[in-house]
Structure formats: structure tokens, C-alpha cells
Amino acid sequence: xxxxxxxxxxxxxxxxxxxxxxxxxxxxxxxxxxxxxxxxxxxxxxxxxxxxxxxxxxxxxxxxxxxxxxxxxxxxxxxxxxxxxxxxxxxxxxxxxxxxxxxxxxxxxxxxxxxxxxxxxxxxxxxxxxxxxxxxxxxxxxxxxxxxxxxxxxxxxxxxxxxxxxxxxxxxxxxxxxxxxxxxxxxxxxxxxxxxxxxxxxxxxxxxxxxxxxxxxxxxxxxxxxxxxxxxxxxxxxxxxxxxxxxxxxxxxxxxxxxxxxxxxx
Ligand SMILES: Nc1ncnc2c1ncn2[C@@H]1O[C@H](COP(=O)(O)OP(=O)(O)O)[C@@H](O)[C@H]1O
Ligand SMILES: [Mg+2]
Numbered sequence: 001x002x003x004x005x006x007x008x009x010x011x012x013x014x015x016x017x018x019x020x021x022x023x024x025x026x027x028x029x030x031x032x033x034x035x036x037x038x039x040x041x042x043x044x045x046x047x048x049x050x051x052x053x054x055x056x057x058x059x060x061x062x063x064x065x066x067x068x069x070x071x072x073x074x075x076x077x078x079x080x081x082x083x084x085x086x087x088x089x090x091x092x093x094x095x096x097x098x099x100x101x102x103x104x105x106x107x108x109x110x111x112x113x114x115x116x117x118x119x120x121x122x123x124x125x126x127x128x129x130x131x132x133x134x135x136x137x138x139x140x141x142x143x144x145x146x147x148x149x150x151x152x153x154x155x156x157x158x159x160x161x162x163x164x165x166x167x168x169x170x171x172x173x174x175x176x177x178x179x180x181x182x183x184x185x186x187x188x189x190x191x192x193x194x195x196x197x198x199x200x201x202x203x204x205x206x207x208x209x210x211x212x213x214x215x216x217x218x219x220x221x222x223x224x225x226x227x228x229x230x231x232x233x234x235x236x237x238x239x240x241x242x243x244x245x246x247x248x249x250x251x252x253x254x255x256x257x258x259x260x261x262x263x264x265x266x
Contacts, residue, residue: 031094033058033218034079034110034187039088039098041071041078048074050242051088056187061209061219063229063250066239066263072222073115075239076189079220080112081105093186107135111185115192115222117176121165125156128164128175132182142182149178152211170201177208181217188212189220194228206232230254238263 032055041049049071056062064072077083079090081102090098092108100108111132119128129149133142150157153174159167164175173193180188190209194202202225209232213219223229230236230250238246238253240263246253253259 030058032056033093034220035091036075036079037089037091039075039078039085039090041074041083041085043074047086048242049078049085052242052244053088054237054244054247056218056220058186058218059213059216060235061213061221061233063221063223063226063233063236064239065223065226065229065236066245068224069241070239071242072239073191074242076112076114076191076220076222079105080110080189082112103135106183106185109184109186110189111180111183111187112189113176113180113191113193115195117172119164119167119172119175119179121163123164124161125164125167125175126160129156129179129182132179135183145182145184149182152181152208153178168201170197170204173197173201173205174208177205177212181212185217187218187220189222191222192224193221194223194225202228226260227254 034056036052036054038051038053039049040047040051052071052075064075066072074083078085078098081097081100081104084099088098089096092110097105097108120131126146129146130142133145136142136145150160155171156175156178159171164172167175177190177193193205193209197205206228209219209221221229221233230253233250235247235249236253237244238259245263246259
């Protein structure tokens with residue numbers, strides 16, 4: 001069940017997609033938007049990732065699933081430049097980015113919405129959103145992006161001048177996502193966006209993820225709730241103790257009880 005991740009596998013998928021659409025099998029596959037190649041990442045002397053390889057094609061929603069401590073957040077931190085891999089490469093839009101400063105990674109089009117929501121409780125909703133566009137110099141451009149955020153998240157518009165600390169958990173998650181979108185990323189990485197939310201609020205968050213993707217943003221999603229994750233994502237990678245144990249299309253993973261039991265606790 002272990003599927004080797006490599007560019008040829010991306011080519012295989014594209015070919016399969018092309019064949020399904022009745023297209024010629026000779027259509028060249030586009031290279032993946034993001035390719036993580038055999039990265040090893042350490043915290044001090046402890047190696048947390050033992051050679052992670054994965055890819056994300058433009059337009060996809062891809063999920064990283066697996067138990068607590070498996071290395072999902074560490075993978076996102078390495079991609080976003082918060083951690084520098086000890087070895088291996090990360091290729092974004094054809095360019096190597098491993099070890100690049102986080103600010104440059106944002107400027108290159110990758111936004112990271114981390115596990116801990118980190119909204120600034122003593123700042124207003126509006127000010128929190130503006131932080132997401134800190135690289136944008138033009139005031140009118142920031143205003144344009146704020147208008148889009150408030151259009152998408154009407155509940156945030158109603159609370160524009162309210163301190164973020166007064167928002168509910170779900171509203172704070174929407175704010176964190178809205179802030180990440182203020183950099184107008186091509187890839188949005190979300191780390192456990194439904195954590196601690198009611199099932200209803202979690203559904204709203206996943207609906208927002210779908211909508212963001214419909215607007216052309218590629219999504220890399222980390223989720224503990226595998227059924228929610230596989231309902232949103234078209235493919236997923238299964239992590240265990242710093243390695244990828246399997247990767248497949250979501251429907252195949254859902255139809256593989258042995259795998260779900262082995263790695264994901266059912
Ligand atoms: N800041 C940190 N310092 C030291 N070790 C860490 C830190 N963050 C995570 N780890 C360790 O790295 C491994 C992977 O953790 P993490 O990426 O957070 O897993 P996941 O997101 O899948 O739950 C775990 O063994 C965890 O204890
Ligand atoms: Mg995590």
C-alpha cells in the first residue's frame with residue numbers, strides 16, 4: 001500500500017486524469033506546484049522527520065493525516081520556513097525553498113495557518129487581518145483585500161472593530177484563515193483548523209476550505225479528524241512517527257479498513 005512519492009507519480013496521476021477525461025495519453029504532466037523531497041528535520045538532536053516526500057499539484061486539496069506526534073505540523077513548519085531541514089529539498093513552483101526565511105516563503109505565495117490559532121486577542125478583527133498583508137505596501141491594495149475577506153467572512157465584518165479575544169473559537173479560526181488569505185497565497189496550509197470546534201463549526205470551516213479551493217487556491221490540510229479530512233481532500237498522506245506509511249486517493253483510503261485501523265485508530 002506504500003506508494004513511492006516522486007514526480008513520476010504526479011505524471012501517472014495526470015495521465016490517469018487525462019485518460020479519464022478522454023484526453024490523449026501523450027499530454028505532458030505539469031510538474032507539481034509543491035514537491036517535498038526526502039526531508040529530514042530535527043528539533044535539537046532529535047530527528048522528527050525521517051525522510052518525508054510528498055507533492056501537491058496546483059488546484060488540489062491534499063490532507064496529511066496520522067496520530068498525534070507523527071510529524072504533520074513539523075512538515076508544514078519546514079515548508080513555511082519556520083524550520084530548516086537537515087537534508088532534503090523542498091521545491092516550490094520549480095524553485096528550491098528549503099531553509100528560505102519564512103517571510104520570503106510568504107512572499108513566494110505560501111501561507112501557513114498554524115495549529116495554535118495565534119490571533120492577537122488585544123487587537124481588533126480588522127487589525128488582525130491587516131497583519132496578514134504586512135508585506136503589501138499599497139494601502140488601497142490592503143483595503144481591497146480586507147473587502148474580500150469581509151465579503152467571505154460576513155461574521156468577521158459584523159465584528160470588524162471588536163477585539164479578537166472576544167470572538168468564539170470558530171470565529172477565531174475563521175479570522176486566522178482570513179488573515180492567512182490576506183497574503184493572497186497560491187498555497188494555503190491549514191494545521192488542524194477544526195481542533196476544539198463544535199461539529200457544526202467544524203463543518204463551516206471545511207465549507208470555507210472548499211470555497212477557498214474553488215477560488216483557485218491549492219490547499220494542504222493537516223487534520224486529526226480523518227473522515228472530515230478525506231471528505232475535503234482528493235488525496236492524503238498517512239504519517240506515522242516521522243515517516244509516510246501510505247498515500248492514496250481519499251476514496252481508496254476510506255475503503256481500506258486495515259490501513260485505517262493500523263495507522264488512524266479506525
Ligand atoms: N517544538 C518542539 N520541540 C521538540 N520536539 C518537538 C517540537 N514540536 C514537535 N516535536 C516533536 O516532533 C515530533 C513530531 O511532532 P509534530 O510535527 O508536532 O506532530 P503532529 O503535528 O503530527 O502531531 C513529535 O515527536 C514531537 O514530540
Ligand atoms: Mg500537529
